[in-house]
Amino acid sequence: MVGDTLYLALEGESKGWIGIGFLPEKTDKKKGADQYLFYMDGGKLVALDMYQVKRTGSPSPDEKEGGKNSILAAAATYEGTKWTVEFSRRLKTGEATDVEIVPGRKLLVLLAHSEKMDPKEEHKKTERWYLEDFAF
Secondary structure, eight states, X not given: OBTTEEEEEEEEEOSSOEEEEEESOOSSTTTTOEEEEEEEETTEEEEEEEEOOSSSSOOEEGGGGTOOOOOOEEEEEEXXXXXXXXXXXXXXXXXXXXXXXXXXXXXXXXXXXXXSSOTTOOOOGGGEEEEEEEOO
């Protein structure tokens, strides 16, 4: 973190997209999660800011839920099946579709990937992980 901005990096192995999400508390599966999805299209990185409207299933782009893409900057390398993604966002965006990140406050981190670069491709249950009680 620098000032009011959070800088994150993800590394992982995947044949498809890779993603991370934040949830203040797990009350109804993934409902209310602030999610970020990264995939390559024609060799270029596409970075999506998404919101989990329903308790399960695919998230929706923030723009469709009254928010906006709050990613300030994003870059990635994808070689073979190895991802390295870096991105930044404000700790507090002021949007209902984004989770406010408060240093020291615990939250749930969601991690997932898919076997295809298609952002509409849902991940399998074996392609997701949760980090509980995580704090920046």
